[in-house]
Amino acid sequence: MPMSTDVLTRAESICQQRGVRLTTQRRRVLAILCASNRPLGAYEILEAMRDGARTLAPPTVYRALDFLLEHGLVHKIESMHAFVGCNHPEHPHSSQFLICHDCGVVTEIDDAAVTQSLGSAADVSGFRAQRRVVEVIGTCAQCAEKNG
Ligand SMILES: [Zn+2]
Ligand SMILES: [Zn+2]
Structure with missing residues (x-):
């Protein structure tokens, strides 16, 4: 089983425990970040989420990122203005x-x-x-x- 699937399953159960919803957009953003081995900027995530000719509005991605950050599912790399998926989101931690x-x-x-x-x-x-x-x-x- 690829690691990203595992991370998504864990994210799903973390959200369930906390009574919040891992919506389709949030899940997609998380999947994109977990599939990448390097940090991605918001616009790279937008690009990866592009659906044929349909482009999502940047606020959609920012809102999804805010949610994922708040729940410790992703981290922000300040010096790169980019985001990475977290490998151990179960417990709160400083990284x-x-x-x-x-x-x-x-x-x-x-x-x-x-x-x-x-x-x-x-x-x-x-x-x-x-x-x-x-x-x-x-x-x-x-x-x-x-x-x-
Ligand atoms: Zn290197
Ligand atoms: Zn982490």
């Missing part, structure tokens, strides 16, 4: 992302120690953190190998 600047692949890691030390560093400064997203830019293992 760190390893972003390869050569091939664009993004790997999500969920390291509780990083989240915790960020939280306490913010506390020390009296800063009320809302989101603790860490984006690490570099070269992935595959690209590093290719480049020698």
Whole structure:
């Protein structure tokens, strides 16, 4: 079974548990993001959702993205203005992302120690953190190998 199907099934049951609806549009946006191995911008998602000559209005995609973000089913990569599907949406988490600047692949890691030390560093400064997203830019293992 392809991974994206699995993610969609899990998303479906998460929405059910929370009493919200994974509508067709939301589901399609999630499916597109989960099928991609790199982050996609809103307009790339729109393009992927194009139905023959019929183009969806951008607000439709933004609304679907807002819903998916709110429920932790996707994450936003701020530095790329793009979105990725989450691999473990069952539990709330802060994420760190390893972003390869050569091939664009993004790997999500969920390291509780990083989240915790960020939280306490913010506390020390009296800063009320809302989101603790860490984006690490570099070269992935595959690209590093290719480049020698
Ligand atoms: Zn995640
Ligand atoms: Zn790479």
